[in-house]
Amino acid sequence: MRSFVILTIIILALISGFAFAEEQMQNNPPAPPAETAPAAIADETKMDTGDTAWMIVATALVMLMTLPGLALFYGGLAKRKDTLNTMAMSFATYCIVSFLWVAYGYTFVFGADIKGIIGGAEKLFLSGVGVNSLSMTIPEYIFIVFQLTFAAITVALASGAFIERMKFSAWVFFTVLWMTFVYLPVAHWVWGGGFLAKLGALDFAGGTVVHINAGIAALVGALVLGKRREAALKPSNLTLVVTGAGLLWFGWFGFNAGSAVAANGLAGAAFINTNTAAAVAAISWMFTEWMHTRKPTVLGLASGAVAGLVAITPAAGFVNIGGSVIIGILAGIVPYFAVANIKPKLGYDDSLDAFGIHGVAGTLGAILTGVFADPAINEAGRGLLFGNPKQLLIQVIAVLATVAYTAVVTLIIFMVVKAVVGIRVEAEHEITGLDESQHGEKAYSI
DSSP states (O other), X not given: OHHXXXXXXXXXXXXXXXXXXXXXXXXXXXXXXXXXXXXXXXXXXXXXXXXXXXXXXXXXXXXXXXXXXXXXXXXXXXXXXXXXXXXXXXXXXXXXHHXXXXXXXXHHHHSSEETTTEEOSTXXXXXXXXXXXXXXXXXXXXXXXXXXHHHXXXXXXXXXXXXXXXXXXXXXXXXHHHIIIIIHHHXXXXXXXXXXXXXXXXXXXXXXXXIIHHHHHHHXXXXXXXXXXXXXXXXXXXXXXXXXXXXXXXXXXXXXXXXXXXSSHHHHHHHHHHHHHHHHHHHHHHHHHHHHHSOOOXXXXXXXXXXXXXXXXXXXXXXXXXXXXXXXXXXXXXXHHIIXXXXXXXXXXXXXXXXXXXXHHHHHHHHHHHHHOOXXXXXXXXXGGGTOHHHHHHHHHHHHHHHHHHHHHHHXXXXXXXXXXXXXXXXXXXXXXXXXXXXXXXXXXX
């Protein structure tokens, strides 16, 4: 009970502070915003109904990735006694982020750039946004919800490393703090006109912002929480895993193709690159596992597909089909060995391999974008193979900046959460299962 009172006080304090900031800005109007990334500003062109219809669909597809896609995928991977708790982490996160995004998340990512670090507060609680407001050729409201779905799934992805031993109250508290102090700044750096955007970093749909960000948070959290009493991965329901993976793949078309923010050829390129890389990575992972363990598992197929989707995300709107195939091949090999070999040797307990897949494949995709970016696909990107070796260096800098910032701030957040509400359930609760101990329910009646 104490944790929820504390959380309520924090949220009310944030809202009060934002209300005060908004009042101050009304009394002291800000200067006209500096030029930012294309997606962050309203375009002078008229609304395009085709673009608008597509972005409504794309937004719904990305929402589907969290609920029910990720919830089913992670829930099926968890032990029977922890299935509901694992699903609840995704469900609660989507709800919390939905509120915080309209309260202050959107403006701090896409508001007027402040020294390349964070967006301005001019659109707290969507102040100044109306039915006629545009972001490029679509209503700004739609762009706001589209970006909201990205923020929600990024936080939810990290939960895969924490399941079966983290207090639900701690997860709720962590969601608020991490979304505020990690996701918002990093998203602004890349997509809101921040310093990485000005440097020229390429991230079409979230290699750094989503997957490296969530993957590093997962690794830090796994190290802080320590190992589970029974650390082996024992999926309770592989049918749910495959269903969730299929929904993730389906939703990813909105995630990547939707990031063109238009119904155009670039969206088409991102669409086919996404499907190709996912399929190739699933095959690559399957054969790698087959040679390594003599058995191609269904879990391996699903994991390979997700790894391919992760790796192509930053590159989807920049590379040609050949680039997507190579990225897919590597995405089925590198994360596999990160999960099968490196993780056991290092000894950390990343429950569902959130770091091994999202952190590793996200890093792989972000760096390879600097190699394969083809100006014939997107004139905004030219990689090493097309005469611009500098782009590869920029991609490495973006990866390192994201890793360093996320690791440090996530560690601080975990220390705060631990001090305020504690982070790990009691030993007997872990034995009983978090479904009963945290929620008083069971996923399975028999």
